[in-house]
Amino acid sequence: MDIRRLQAFIKIIDLGSISRAADLLNIAQPALSQQLATLENAFKQKLVIRSKSGVTPTTAGSELYRHAQTLTKQFDRAMVEITQGAGPLVGKVSVGLSPYSAGSTLSVKLLQRVRARLPNITLHLTESFDDIYSELIMTGRLDMAVIHGAGPIKGVIFTPLMKEEFFLLAPHGLEFPQDETGAVQLVDIADTPLLxxxxxxxVRKSVDMAFMRKQLEPRIVAEIEALITLQGAIEEGIGSTILPWSVASRIVVPGRSRIYPLRNPVIQEDVSLCIPEIIPETEASVAVRELLIELxxxxxxxxxxxxxxxxG
Incomplete structure (x- = not known):
């Protein structure tokens, strides 16, 4: 089994196209198609389904993709460790950070610590609404990810990092009844336009659950994923939002918006670090993981x- 064939197969699945994979790998498309046919003959299984829009993996192809990620990762690890010897830790470590979460707040601090303590490690940070990080962890495309929730998910190991409360972020001129601690009750924002x-x-799942438990219906006037748009909409008084403090504190604008604690109920979620259960960690990824937990x-x-x- 040629490791280059497995690397090429991964690229075909990632891009969903043999022609695009061939262009990226700088090889002729017939040659890449032949490599794919060789893999299918070796496994005696059809690995992809071809269509006008590209290729998608079959069940066997998805299984090979997962194993290929593990094998190529181990091969890369061996190359680095053997060529580097006993020198400083080197390599690339990929970390997924869930948008609207504590992960994006931790990212800059993590980057600073890695640069200071592990200067030969290249940190790859990604923040995406579209990707399901647990799947990227299981297939080896990410070394670790900071997400909300604590599992369990098959193929992923969770390490709880913290519990994080959600807060109300509202336009500055909007007034709410507050208790002696300055907190706002959920029932008092039932009619407030929410973004x-x-x-x-x-975040939405947690907010919906909190309202449901109080037998209330949130008044949602818009669904917004872009934080810059959300920040501007709140400044203009279009609506309010409910976010973890780590996110709300980044988009609050003094004199234009304001953060309030929420009570009855407190909305709270676990923040966890997840790593693959089967794919071995590299020394570099272990070092970054330990720094992230410490931070x-x-x-x-x-x-x-x-x-x-x-x-703890």
């Missing part, structure tokens, strides 16, 4: 992150 992400987002726990324990509680 929230779509239903598949963990998250220290930040959650500080007084600079309201509503965050470290685990």
């Amino acid at each position: 929230l992400p779509p239903r598949h987002n963990f 998250a726990q220290a930040m959650a324990a500080s007084h600079n992150w309201p509503g965050a509680q470290p685990f």
Whole structure:
């Protein structure tokens, strides 16, 4: 089994096209098609389904894709460790950060620490609404990801980092009844126009659940994923939103918007770090993971992150 054939197969599946994969790999399309046919003959299975729009993996192809990610990752790891010897840690480590989560707040601090302590490691940070990070972890396309929730998901190992509360972010001129701590009750914002992400987002799921438990219906006037758009809409008084403090604190504008604690109920979610269960970690990814856990726990324990509680 030629490792280059597996690398080419991964590229075909990633791009969903043999022709685009051939262009990217700088080889002729007939030669790449022949490599694919050789793999199908070796496994005695059809690996992709061809159509006018491209190719999609069969069940066997998806299984090979997962194993190919593991094998090529181990091959890359061996090349780095053997050629580098006992020198400083090197390599590329990919970290997924869920939008609207604590992960995006931790990212800059993590980058600073990696540059200071592990200067020969290249950190790849990604933040996407479209990708399902648990799937990218299982297939080896990501080394780790910071997500909300604590599993369980087959093929993924979760390490809880902290618990994080959600807050109300509202236009500055909007007034709400507040208790002695300055907190707003959920029932008092039942008629407030809300700007929230779509239903598949963990923030929306948590908010919907909180309203349902109080037998209330949120007044959602728009679904917004882009934080810059959300920030501007709140400044203009179009509506309010409910977010983890780590996100709300990044888009609040003094004099234009304001953050309130929420009570009755407190909306709270676990923040976890997930890594693959089967694919071995590289020394570089272990080092980055340890830095990320250390950073998250220290930040959650500080007084600079309201509503965050470290685990352990």
